[in-house]
Amino acid sequence: MSTTKKTLHSLRHRWTALRNAGSMLALGAGAWVSAAAQQVKDLPGGPAVNQLNFAPPATRIAEEQHWLHWFMMGICAVIFVVVFGVMFYSILKHRKSVGHKAQALPEPIWVELGWTIVPLLIVIGMALPATKVLVAQKDTTNADVTIKAVGMQWKWGYEYLKGEGEGINFLSTLDNSHRVMSSSGKPEATDDYLLKVDNPLVVPVGKKIRIITTANDVIHAWMVPAFGVKQDAIPGFVRDTWFRAEKVGDFYGQCAELCGKEHAYMPIHVKVLSAEDYSAWVAAEQKKLAAKADDPSKVWNLADLVKRGESVYAANCQACHQANGKGAGPIKPLDGSALVVDADKAKIINVLLNGQNNGAMPAWKQLSDTELAAVMTYAKNSWSNKTEQIIQPAEVLAARK
């Protein structure tokens, strides 16, 4: 293991030199090749700079996949050398320019049979170990912790359904500063660029974690390369996958199924903790949940609700509607919108609960009554909207059916 690491390391050094030279050559102005990207370092649990193979495995399944991949690569390499050895030998020797005369070959049936049967046997030889891994990979029974991952445009929602931590649920969104950096066109060198989330998924080490996937709007896919896991999250369907992390640490992945414009901006960050740390996290999280559980019957004043709404807006709405509420392109502006300032609050509540325009504006019913009330009140009283209207959480609760 350590020797392979060393070789890889030296390879990488050589590669870095080559890459610098290459980019200088390719562009004449090497500095322009994202000077920022040049200072980026490997992200443990995430991608490494110019990584050439799968991520270092953190589960048995991922290890098996590595092995299978090398196994397949080995066989393919041998076939490649043999087949093209023959072809290039023929190209060199059997050419007219060296005076070779064409000779018809006999076409005995055993030749054709042979090169049908031998590849068939090779393929069967490949299929056997693959079958073993596949069956293990699909066995999601006897999980210690079951977590539901819900794909939404464009974030992940996690609900701990069973096992230690049951009842915990939260949303996991890309750090907004990364989205801003991306739009600026000049992101700074950041090791976890586009991979940093506000709330990582936390799991205990060495326990079988079953991930149930589904989606609210369109198909997403939940992927963590170091775990060897990728599962589509399909609206209206429930699918599952599993992993058992062998070491503590942070592991990263991204949404792997085209899900609309912010597809590149819904990363997955899994924090693997030791059993004790995990228990401590669960206890703290449950305390927080209890404290945070907003009482939907609480009556808020305008200033507090707008303040709360601002953070809800930043986390959920800003990516499309923009910080200034003006929207962009097909995204409708909120600033000055007739619907937003309408005295009939039922209209805006309906849009947030059920979505609009076939889901171009998605439904937000997964947010709490207080969050929804806060963000609507914020929109009604921000930018040029000065309605002084308050939507109380109880009104949202009443509008839910």
Next chain:
Amino acid sequence: MSAVLDHHDAHGHDHDHHAPTGWRRWVFATNHKDIGTLYLLFSFTMLMIGGLLALGIRAELFQPGLQLVNPQLFNQLTTMHGLIMVFGAIMPAFVGFANWMLPLQIGASDMAFARMNNFSFWLMIPAAIMLVASFFMPGGAPAAGWTLYAPLTLQMGPSMDAGIFAMHILGASSIMGSINIIVTILNMRAPGMTLMKMPMFCWTWLITAYLLIAVMPVLAGAITMTLTDRHFGTSFFNPAGGGHPEVYIMILPAFGIVSQVVPAFARKKLFGYASMVYATGSIAILSFVVWAHHMFTTGMPVTGQLFFMYSTMLIAVPTGVKIFNWIATMWKGSMTFETPMMWAVGFIFVFTIGGFTGLILSVAPIDIQMQDTYYVVAHFHYVLVAGSLFAMFSGIYYWLPKWTGVMYSETRGKIHFWWSMISFNITFFPMHFLGLAGMPRRYADYPMQFADFNAIASVGAFAFGFAQVYFFVAVIIPAMRGKGQPAPQKPWDGAEGLEWEVPSPAPFHTFENPPKLDATATKVIG
């Protein structure tokens, strides 16, 4: 229309063989050679448009961060690049080859249904305009991936409808083209041209045409359901991913072209002709049962995954047989390496790499890691660009003297080959690494660790794009203007087949009376 009828009346009376001239020659074209030319020029235009979109993608991905396009436009670029390349460039180009070469190769005077042939070409023009114009519709072009993922399609603007309608028209055009090809091959062969004496290109197209007829209605049905889901609130698509058997349709005629070029330049007969026919048939049949290998991550049951894994791996066997047969054809030959042969050998080399990555992808446990990453992007560009496109270049250089009556410049052909070959690999080889490292496809921006390989791929892509512009300016335009050495009737001394029995350029009408063929059905004897 009346002009055509009038012309034909006159034709009937005075037995005059002059060709129609001016715009009428093209708009009312019923001659297979003219329609073949139209198809080829159309597909090259679409190749350039699709290529421009690809360069838009690569320019954006040159470095991390969004510099040129927003993510919505980026999704439009990837979607439209796929749709235009598959349905606008590759498919019509092969139909163009079929139009030009099938009647010449089987000794027929024309395609069986000459007017339907005209119709199926001209149908593609409004479809293509609609597809390209969708960029200028409110909300922009479709952005739901070229496989049109439901229910993402529900969130698209009106351009999605335009896109679906365009696909319907293209599908209708493909079906008409396929019927025409099947009827031509089955009914219009010259006496003595038995099925098992047909050139391989005819065989691969015969099988492809059957595949197309089987597949197109399914595709049309699926996109119609998408349409009614969007407008009438039906919910046919409780989504379960998308299969696309199109990919095999796009490679079989390429096999056919290579199977003609390799023997011609090895100066030998194609090794294992019969097994080549059977292998093509096997690939076609297997292609019906492998469709779900694109869906390993959708969560189908383990038995389903096993079935599709086995059947997909199995397709490697007949594909392998083809490669072995080509190499056996080269073995002990007397090879020369004019441009068509360079492209054919290049095809075998890079297509095999694409075949290997396909085999690796077919292994479901590994595919879990690679599905929807750049590894898949690398794989299908090795199969479709290096496979289909390189085979077509081989075919173009091979038959261009027959089509235009002049030889292309061998130097320019070689420049085009090496330039394309090298830049193609610079573009797509690094994508294997990106995919292994887990970079998802269809991403407008990416973690910075992926920056260098993306930069390399972008540089390669621009070089590859310019190589094709060079090809058009330095090879195609001179050939169409008749510049160059006059081509002999048979410019390749190892070539066999009836197309070399007519003068270069091929006259407007050929084989008006069924030719008398020798025993091998490769020569006209009376």
